[in-house]
Amino acid sequence: MIRKNLSATKWQALARSSPPLLAMWADPTTIYAAFMDGAAPQLVSCPAPDGRFASFSAQHPAAAWFERAIQDLWGLEAVGSIDGRPWLDHGRWPVLNPMSSRPVRHGSAPPQPEFLEALGAGVHQIAVGPVHAGIIEPGHFRFHVVGETLVRLEARLGYTHKGTLGLMLGKSPRAAARFPARLSGDSTVAHSLAFALAAEQAAGITAPPRAVAMRAAMAEIERIANHLNDWGFICNDAAFPAVHARTGVLREALLRACHVAFGHRLMMDRVLPGGVATDIAAGGLGLIADALASIEAELPALERITASHASLQDRLVSTGIIAPGLAALLNAGGVVGRASGRAVDARAVPGYAPYDELEVVPITRTEGDVAARLAVRQDEIRESLRMLHIIAAGMPEGEIMTALPGRAGEGFALVEGFRGECFCWLRLDDGGLIQAAFLRDPSWLHWPLLEAAVQGNIVADFPLINKSINGSYSGVDL
Amino acid sequence: MLWPSLAKNLISRPLTDPAPATRPEEVAALAAMLEASARRRLGRSLAIRQVDAGSCNGCELEINATQNVVHDLERFGLRFVASPRHADVLLVTGPVTRNMREALERTRAATPEPCFIVAVGDCAIDGGVFKGSYAVEGGLAAETRPGEAMMRPDIRIPGCPPTPTQIIQGLLTLLAAQE
Ligand code: SF4
Numbered sequence: 001m002i003r004k005n006l007s008a009t010k011w012q013a014l015a016r017s018s019p020p021l022l023a024m025w026a027d028p029t030t031i032y033a034a035f036m037d038g039a040a041p042q043l044v045s046c047p048a049p050d051g052r053f054a055s056f057s058a059q060h061p062a063a064a065w066f067e068r069a070i071q072d073l074w075g076l077e078a079v080g081s082i083d084g085r086p087w088l089d090h091g092r093w094p095v096l097n098p099m100s101s102r103p104v105r106h107g108s109a110p111p112q113p114e115f116l117e118a119l120g121a122g123v124h125q126i127a128v129g130p131v132h133a134g135i136i137e138p139g140h141f142r143f144h145v146v147g148e149t150l151v152r153l154e155a156r157l158g159y160t161h162k163g164t165l166g167l168m169l170g171k172s173p174r175a176a177a178r179f180p181a182r183l184s185g186d187s188t189v190a191h192s193l194a195f196a197l198a199a200e201q202a203a204g205i206t207a208p209p210r211a212v213a214m215r216a217a218m219a220e221i222e223r224i225a226n227h228l229n230d231w232g233f234i235c236n237d238a239a240f241p242a243v244h245a246r247t248g249v250l251r252e253a254l255l256r257a258c259h260v261a262f263g264h265r266l267m268m269d270r271v272l273p274g275g276v277a278t279d280i281a282a283g284g285l286g287l288i289a290d291a292l293a294s295i296e297a298e299l300p301a302l303e304r305i306t307a308s309h310a311s312l313q314d315r316l317v318s319t320g321i322i323a324p325g326l327a328a329l330l331n332a333g334g335v336v337g338r339a340s341g342r343a344v345d346a347r348a349v350p351g352y353a354p355y356d357e358l359e360v361v362p363i364t365r366t367e368g369d370v371a372a373r374l375a376v377r378q379d380e381i382r383e384s385l386r387m388l389h390i391i392a393a394g395m396p397e398g399e400i401m402t403a404l405p406g407r408a409g410e411g412f413a414l415v416e417g418f419r420g421e422c423f424c425w426l427r428l429d430d431g432g433l434i435q436a437a438f439l440r441d442p443s444w445l446h447w448p449l450l451e452a453a454v455q456g457n458i459v460a461d462f463p464l465i466n467k468s469i470n471g472s473y474s475g476v477d478l
Numbered sequence: 479m480l481w482p483s484l485a486k487n488l489i490s491r492p493l494t495d496p497a498p499a500t501r502p503e504e505v506a507a508l509a510a511m512l513e514a515s516a517r518r519r520l521g522r523s524l525a526i527r528q529v530d531a532g533s534c535n536g537c538e539l540e541i542n543a544t545q546n547v548v549h550d551l552e553r554f555g556l557r558f559v560a561s562p563r564h565a566d567v568l569l570v571t572g573p574v575t576r577n578m579r580e581a582l583e584r585t586r587a588a589t590p591e592p593c594f595i596v597a598v599g600d601c602a603i604d605g606g607v608f609k610g611s612y613a614v615e616g617g618l619a620a621e622t623r624p625g626e627a628m629m630r631p632d633i634r635i636p637g638c639p640p641t642p643t644q645i646i647q648g649l650l651t652l653l654a655a656q657e
Binding site: 090093094103130133134135136138161164167179183184186245246248252259265268305473474477 | 607
């Protein structure tokens with residue numbers, strides 16, 4: 001059994017003990033949570049026959065968003081929650097609690113959202129979004145400011161809620177794979193891999209060695225492409241477009257190579273339960289090697305340029321600080337967690353193939369500012385390049401797909417995407433179709449930190465801080 | 479320092495791709511459609527406002543890539559602007575989630591006439607893989623009033639996501655049809 005089913009009393013005791021939470025979700029009758037227990041993720045559940053369960057949020061602030069989403073989607077109520085406001089449900093769906101066993105029809109006008117207050121002399125509000133000024137995802141930011149200083153930020157998300165989890169139900173893992181692949185397009189490989197590993201565990205199979213190596217190669221390429229993108233955009237937001245221009249060139253060459261090698265620039269729908277969709281096309285490996293070599297060759301110059309311009313460093317250093325204690329409280333992983341001193345990386349702990357052979361060491365900084373988050377990304381590009389050399393040199397021959405038997409089972413996985421750990425849990429029915437599933441993007445634990453990181457900074461630095469955290473909207477909106 | 483690499487760039491070949499070709503039949507069809515709708519034509523420079531109506535962010539990555547130095551969208555007189563009030567073109571992505579529909583409609587209302595609508599990606603065209611979900615309208619083709627589509631796109635750029643080249647090709651078709 002991969003999961004412990006708890007009594008209501010045991011659940012309540014767990015809620016009070018404040019474990020390092022990874023995710024909370026539900027099905028129509030049960031509440032689930034995943035947390036880290038030393039080096040291993042622990043899954044627990046508790047039946048909620050009367051539609052209620054004990055809230056985690058008083059001890060664990062990150063639980064509040066999960067619990068609000070659970071209320072909106074499954075209609076289960078978190079008793080003792082610190083925040084009872086709706087989250088994903090903006091009052092615009094044709095039904096209430098769409099994932100519950102009995103969704104109710106709904107037709108009244110959407111309510112005005114309520115925001116947390118900030119009081120004091122001279123405090124005023126700035127409302128931004130959901131349509132933003134740049135080419136980015138939609139969300140609403142409510143700022144409370146005094147002069148140009150940010151006193152409080154509250155993010156209101158949910159605008160891109162597409163009903164992704166609902167669309168996965170009743171489908172075979174093979175047919176449902178296109179949904180994790182589109183949970184957050186920039187992390188398509190990572191979420192597809194987490195889903196594939198969970199489905200494979202549930203079905204009791206493993207992917208062939210060649211597929212395992214190809215998946216890791218794609219995951220590291222995705223990390224490099226996104227880190228280059230973030231590096232460029234952070235500099236661009238600090239009014240230093242030269243770096244952005246160069247990272248854009250390097251990234252473009254890599255994506256074109258992926259197009260040839262894997263048939264898709266972002267490698268969407270390439271990682272499937274059981275293996276990978278297609279083998280590497282002829283000529284593709286050479287192009288990828290060339291693109292990676294150009295990145296490797298230009299890294300030192302780009303790092304030098306980023307580090308040696310005082311005008312740029314002035315914007316990055318000591319901006320948007322996330323204190324290590326706060327990152328630990330939220331159990332934040334990924335770049336955001338590591339830049340605030342947390343030595344966490346799902347490739348190392350709990351670890352999965354083939355990373356056990358690649359000696360992953362989490363890259364950390366302790367400053368927790370924009371500069372630290374950028375530095376972690378820069379070092380991780382180097383590490384990914386190192387791993388890609390090893391993966392390419394040892395690429396096994398053979399099959400790329402194992403058939404999934406249609407049987408009942410349950411599985412979960414934690415995969416390190418470019419933002420952080422992507423979690424997936426699913427349960428298959430007797431016919432091997434998905435009965436329940438949850439996908440958790442690392443941004444669930446990063447968005448609340450953005451709200452904290454901006455406090456005391458000036459409004460004009462918000463885009464920069466936001467970019468350095470780069471939370472996914474679609475990833476948490478589901 | 480930046481100077482050495484800037485100096486090198488001055489003497490090296492440009493990195494920019496040649497312009498992707500448009501198809502004459504598509505340009506002619508669009509020109510006829512614009513003629514029929516009696517909309518005023520604009521010149522060879524268009525201001526674009528991108529609206530994410532619930533995408534997975536894959537389409538945004540590729541729209542952003544149209545602005546890198548390899549694709550260099552601006553050389554065609556096409557540039558992104560921050561407000562719909564300054565825009566000639568709305569570039570819409572995503573399946574039009576119910577939570578974004580009003581914001582999209584308001585953005586359309588804030589855009590001055592003539593306004594050209596471009597649907598980027600399978601989602602924006604008809605909802606793509608998210609079609610049928612309780613949470614989406616089903617792209618710009620969705621019937622939000624009886625017999626009436628949400629918004630009629632002048633150009634549809636299919637793909638999941640379409641490549642930057644395909645996005646530029648679609649926008650160049652719109653430019654060519656203005657002439
Ligand atoms: S068309 Fe594809 S890439 Fe674009 S938003 Fe939809 S799912 Fe994402």
